[in-house]
Amino acid sequence: xxxxxxxxxxxxxxxxxxxxxxxxxxxxSDARATxxxxxxxxxxxxxxxxxxxxxxxxxxxxGEFITQQRDxxxxxxxxxxxxxxxxxxxxxxxxxxxxxxxxxxxRRIGTERxxxxxxxxxxxxxxxxxxxxxxxxxxxxxxxxxxxxCNVTADQRRLFASAASCDAIQCPLNLLQRDALSxxxxxxxxxxxxxxxFWTLMKGxxxxxxxxxxxxxxxxxxxxxxxxxxxxxxxxHNVVDKLSALGKTINTTVAQLAVGWVLAQRGVTAALVGARxxxxxxxxxxSVPLRAETCDAIESIVQSQT
Numbered sequence: 001x002x003x004x005x006x007x008x009x010x011x012x013x014x015x016x017x018x019x020x021x022x023x024x025x026x027x028x029s030d031a032r033a034t035x036x037x038x039x040x041x042x043x044x045x046x047x048x049x050x051x052x053x054x055x056x057x058x059x060x061x062x063g064e065f066i067t068q069q070r071d072x073x074x075x076x077x078x079x080x081x082x083x084x085x086x087x088x089x090x091x092x093x094x095x096x097x098x099x100x101x102x103x104x105x106x107r108r109i110g111t112e113r114x115x116x117x118x119x120x121x122x123x124x125x126x127x128x129x130x131x132x133x134x135x136x137x138x139x140x141x142x143x144x145x146x147x148x149x150c151n152v153t154a155d156q157r158r159l160f161a162s163a164a165s166c167d168a169i170q171c172p173l174n175l176l177q178r179d180a181l182s183x184x185x186x187x188x189x190x191x192x193x194x195x196x197x198f199w200t201l202m203k204g205x206x207x208x209x210x211x212x213x214x215x216x217x218x219x220x221x222x223x224x225x226x227x228x229x230x231x232x233x234x235x236x237h238n239v240v241d242k243l244s245a246l247g248k249t250i251n252t253t254v255a256q257l258a259v260g261w262v263l264a265q266r267g268v269t270a271a272l273v274g275a276r277x278x279x280x281x282x283x284x285x286x287s288v289p290l291r292a293e294t295c296d297a298i299e300s301i302v303q304s305q306t
Contacts, residue, residue, distance in 0.1 A: 008042035008285045010263055012076065014198060014272040015048045015058040022221045026276045031061050037278035039065060041285035047170075047196070047272050048109075049078035049120055050101040054087060059108035067110040076196065077105055078150055078170075080120035080131065093123030095134035102138050116168050116194075117144035119160070121151040128156060129163035136164035148194070154187045166193055170272070173197035174206055175261055175302055176227065176236060189267040198272040200262050201255055202227060205236050207280075208244055208254030212237050235305045242301040250294065255283055260290035261298050 017023045018031035035046075046066070052058035059077075066073045079101040080093045092098075102117060119135055122128045128149075135147045148168035149160045160166050169188055171180045177199060188195050201207045203222050212234075216223050226232055243254045252260075262271045275281035290298075 008287075009044065010270045011043055011259065011285060011287060012045035012047050012074075012196065012270050012272045013038045013043050013281060014274045015046060015052050015062065017274040017276040018061065019053040019058050021054065023276055024217055024220055028057075028061075030276055031057070032064065033278045034275055034281050035061055035065050038275070038281045038285065041282055043281070043285055044072060045074040045076065045270060047076040047198075048105075049081065050105045051078075051081040051083060051089070051120065054083050056105065056108045059105050063109040063111070070111055074115045075109070075111065076116045076118070076168075076170075077102075077114045078118045078120035079105065079135070080123065091121055091123050093119060093126045093128070093131035093134075095130060095137075098131060098134045099138060102135075102143060106143065113142060114144040116146040116148060118148040118150050118168065118170060122149075122156055128152075128160050132160045132164035132166075139165070146194075152184075154183045157184065157187065157193075161191065161193075166191070168194040168196060168269070170196045170198055172199040173262055173265065173268070174199050174202050175239065175258055175298065176206070176232075177202065181265060185265070185267040194269040195267050196270050196272055197262055197268055200271045200273050201258055202236075203274070205233075206240060206254065206258040208240050238305045239302055242304075243298065246294075246297055246301065252294075253283060256287040257290070257294070257298060259284055259287040261295060263287070264290055264295050 018026050018034055020026040046062055048058045048062055079098045082090050082092060084090050117135060119131050138144055139147050146167035148166050150170035157166060157169060171184055173180045185195050204210055222228050240254055243257050247253055247257055259271055262268060273284045275284060
């Protein structure tokens with residue numbers, strides 16, 4: 001048991017890494033211990049999805065810990081992605097699928113409602129307004145308090161909001177990937193729409209633990225992301241090295257600096273962080289708001305590597 005961090009209220013544990021689909025070597029014991037440690041550290045917000053686990057494992061893990069004290073926790077979830085019989089990702093924003101999968105996800109968790117339910121990603125085959133209306137129908141039934149959408153442009157968010165309320169979004173944001181700051185997040189702020197950011201540590205690259213020489217396993221998908229390739233990866237390592245030096249002067253880890261920077265951005269409600277071990281979430285949950293001079297120093301580091 002550790003003393004909970006009062007600032008952990010703006011940190012959410014994203015459960016995708018413990019699904020064991022793209023993260024190598026995660027055991028059921030690891031998954032459960034990570035969630036338990038997050039709660040011990042003061043984290044009360046959890047992000048899951050119908051597709052987090054081929055058989056919905058993340059929903060079930062979460063349900064083991066929160067159903068007895070449901071009102072103490074905030075559940076963010078998503079529908080609109082699922083797995084085919086041969087484990088291929090399928091994007092399906094059809095109304096019946098969204099409704100069926102949301103109901104199934106609630107059963108897995110063992111709760112009657114989500115605090116926020118989002119469209120996981122737009123289905124290119126279906127008008128996003130049709131998907132929005134389906135999710136709003138779940139809200140009218142009392143199955144979710146708020147609704148929203150993930151993985152969208154500002155224009156797509158507005159289109160979703162033209163058909164249903166858009167109370168929240170999820171979008172990528174980290175030190176090196178900032179596109180959302182230029183239009184999407186300001187657009188949300190003007191519309192009183194909450195913003196939950198993911199890729200805070202860009203799948204571990206900004207956590208300070210991946211060396212320049214690290215060779216990823218054949219079944220590790222991270223090398224398929226452009227930021228893990230060539231000059232982009234070199235730049236990331238250069239930034240991490242300088243962040244490490246900065247962190248040592250203020251007793252803060254690279255990962256905590258990365259989380260703190262995201263939380264310092266105007267319009268960000270909370271940062272989703274991924275972890276697959278108790279030690280990882282313990283470190284991230286200890287992140288605290290950064291002083292203005294620290295944010296300025298981080299900005300100088302990033303700009304020096306452009």
